[in-house]
Amino acid sequence: MVDYSLARRSAIASVRRGMLDTNDVCDAHPELLRAAKNIGEEIDIPCPICSHEAMRGVRYVYGAELKRNSGRVVYPREWLVELSESYDQFTCYEVEVCLDCAWNHLIRAYQAGRRFRKPAAPRRRRR
Template structure:
């Protein structure tokens, strides 16, 4: 991704949460840390891309990454999960949009946002025309 900019890495926050779960004092219960929404877990199972690391909580190899996209220029496509290949194509189609990367373990429901960054070619465009969805057709 050649246009990646304004990247924020949440590694320190992640490490702090993991230390609270796994440390001697166990300031944070595992159930409080592994609290992924059922919809997020389902999305991870069906749309997640394999993560090279094992889950830091349960050591499962099922951990995946989800790339959520947001931005005014995306129109109705904002808030959706995209693959890395789709992100590569999108960065030349849209001027600017935010990508938030979330790691999810479907086995124990661990989840944490690990990065956020901007993509796009910088050329301001109008959002694409809204296409009818199933909700529009059937109510």
């Protein structure tokens, strides 16, 4: 799993220092904004840019194996479980989006799928 909280913090710090314009970070694609608004999960923290309580989490999946499902927004969580049981390997991206100012940032990315299921308990070796 790749955690993007460091990159997120540094982006926020750059905006506060004036090194990055808010337009550079508040640039959520209309489609992402729509997904966030309609099916995003509420995130209980205020937006780091506009400080409004309008944050949503959106989950995307990508993978060659997914074919037409690749790049789709996955919601609710049960879909992700279903995909994990149907495909060997794909990547899941979690993004946070602010509905008010369009701030968006990757939170984490991880591999999922049958290949990444927890292995069964190891068999006891015969002595």
